[in-house]
Amino acid sequence: MSTIENAINRNSEPTELRITDMRLAVVAANYDYPILRIDTNQGVYGLGEVRDAGHAVNALQYKSILVGQNPCNVDMIFRAIKRFGNWGREGGGVSGIEIALMDLIGKVYGVPCYQLLGGKYRDKVRLYGDTPTPDDPTPEDFVEAVKGRRARGLTWIKFDLRPSLFETGEHPLIGHDAPHETDFDMGKWFKTPMAGRGVKLTDKTIEQAAHVVSEVRKAVGNDVQICVDHFGEGYLSADEVIRLGKALEPYDLAWMEDPVSRFDIPGHKHVSDALLTPIAAGEDWYLRDGFREAIHTRAVDIVHPDLLTSGGLMETKRISDDAEEEGIPTALHCAGSPIGFMANIHTAAAISSFLACEHHGLDLPFWESLVTGLAPDYMADGFVKVPEKPGLGVDLNLDAIEANLRTPGTMFLPTNEWNTPKLGFWRPDNRWPE
Template identity: 40%
Template sequence: MAKIDPSTLKITDMRFADIDGAPKRCTLIKLYTNQGLIGYGEVRDASSRTYAAMLKSRILGENPCNVDKIFRRIKQFGGHSRQAGGVCGIEVALWDLAGKAWGVPVWQLLGGKFRDRVRIYCDTDSEGGGRDMGKALRERMAQGYTFLKMDLGIELLMGKEGCLSAPLGFLEKMREYRKTVFTTPHGSIDPRAMRGEAYDLFNTAHGFTGIHLTEKGLDCLEQYMADVRAEVGYEIPIAIDHLGHIPLEDCIKLAKRLEKYNLAWMEDPVPWQLTDQYRRLAEATTVPIGTGEDIYLKENFLPLLKSGGLAVVHPDVLTAGGILETHKIGDMAEDYGVQMSIHMAESPVACMAAVHVAAATRNFMSLEVHSVDVPWWEDLAAGLPKPLIRNGYIDVPDAPGLGIEALNEELIRKKLHADFPEAWAPTDEWDKEWANDRQWS
């Protein structure tokens, strides 16, 4: 390849490949340039490529090295959770291109690194009781992982008599909707399943569901946690997630029951927007509280940090605003004495974006990987060490950009999502999408 001139680099195209099972549906992005460089990005798991495609006309012809300029142009089109996927995926690809153009890793562009390897926390699924989960976590420890996470919530109580109270029929309807939407191939979902009573119940926020834990339910969850600790001991950190849509008062009851089990954090107990409820929960328990994977932009973390309701911020690079915004969130959290861990349930592209943020952020603790049991996951990207995760850590790369030399095109073709059977198809229909984007008169 001819010598790259960063000053004349221009974006010429954007294309996508949707894959399944990494561990969820992931939309990979390629940004093409006039000098042959390709930047890799990714739309947030279980999101839509449309969030990125609609921004193509707004970035064509721009110099990708002007990352912050382009981000400020497109960030108005992002939103919380999966709605941020397009903005963040493009931002990641811009950093990849900038690093490749200037010949340095992304962490160097962020100001340098605080660590040479990034600690991984391994999210783990298990069926059965607490002893089964404990054995699954013990296997992770044997693989070298030094930080763990597991689910602990009302899903474990479904079907157990006397553990939950709710309006009769409510829980059954929620499970019916979940089964329909989350296990049915995307292209075969009946649009009618996306509305109606089951949909409304599933999308009812925690405090409005009427679901409560009974004393028996609290006993069962506490015993589950006790059984886990009996298997793995108390020395290794364990975070818990997916409590279920229960109100604040039940979260407080459960947190108090779990204090003795030395939790790393309790994740997303109530919707992140309810700042006062986070403050009340934090004041009622010694269990550390964490949230952030659905929050877009640093300013939306600020009320929670000011409230004292968080011990851990937990952004996802593909929702928070991308690489630089996540780095800024970590720095802001440090000002409030709050630790940062990073949520990540996506492909190696998003993983490496998070690795660079983690390397460059002082108060970082651990990065999630949710694909340890996906045997082909790390084969999606070439140029990275094999195995990528060694003894519970990922080494921080010194290669330019994200450190990914190329994507495994043969593997991508094998894993393509049924709705998008062609990888990197032309997206010319988005080249001239236009609107008056200015937000003032």
């Protein structure tokens, strides 16, 4: 064996590697974490994750395509399955499989995943902390919630700013309670399915929202980046978002997130062009195709893909490169387990125009315990050190996974019922398994 071959720390013989199985374990958290494992004939395995609040079936539907394939051919496999995914959680299966394949390849060749993306631009990745809306949404409660994130070392903090929370009367939004023919009783997410259908903010609502942001800015000072989310997506028109956004401009927000319906790219551009505050969007957009119009028309100031929907590590790197060519930086949305989180860290390390990566598990006491390989002070200063271990750099703590399963006793059970090819699925080698 040559000197070069000796230098490669391989855990298996890549040319003979084959996928033999895929299994999942669904962890119950703030959102369910469907964690997947791709096994091979040589004992090495890869870990991935379906998008938070997604379903194991989103990944299992591709199993018949994967079995028998060489996992090192990750781009060929990705191209074969990506056509069957879609926006939002429907992209979670394709993305989770890509992450598992990249983890597996890193282990095979003994290199961290960021190296498979072309190397790194930084040794530490900056986090931004999600801050859920307080139960009692007074300005003081918002301040305490954000200060709690700052006490954990975070220097970039996001908090939810739902307009309906800032009105003490019975009608926080003008026209919000008016019934119409599509007002099905499907819960809070679908009560007003037609974005901007005559709903307007009251002046008092806007004043209250601006007061909250003002108080938060005073509390954390100018050394901390702050941004807002959940203030109108789905029921406010672009013009109403602009009214609110102009009232928030004095407080130097890092961004306003997802201002209008995810499908309304012209609406994003209308808001972005009207405001000095940057607009970030993209957590539910799937693949480069899903970002192309927004990037090329400069409808957003920051692309904000979720790795577990946008297509995994390589596709998200391509999206960020496309955006950078138009002068648009990238932030990463992440609401998953430590598996999806570490996939984001590796990708962030390889993005030249990167801003910050979300951490959505800060309030889960068991979050860190789901894996081994995270240092106790992994985010002490608001940054995460990029791992140098092969693959994602973490492994599963099976005891913690078992203790937090959605359904006890279901950890990585056999999935043989998914071995049979599904009609219309094309295998990368253009044949069906024997």
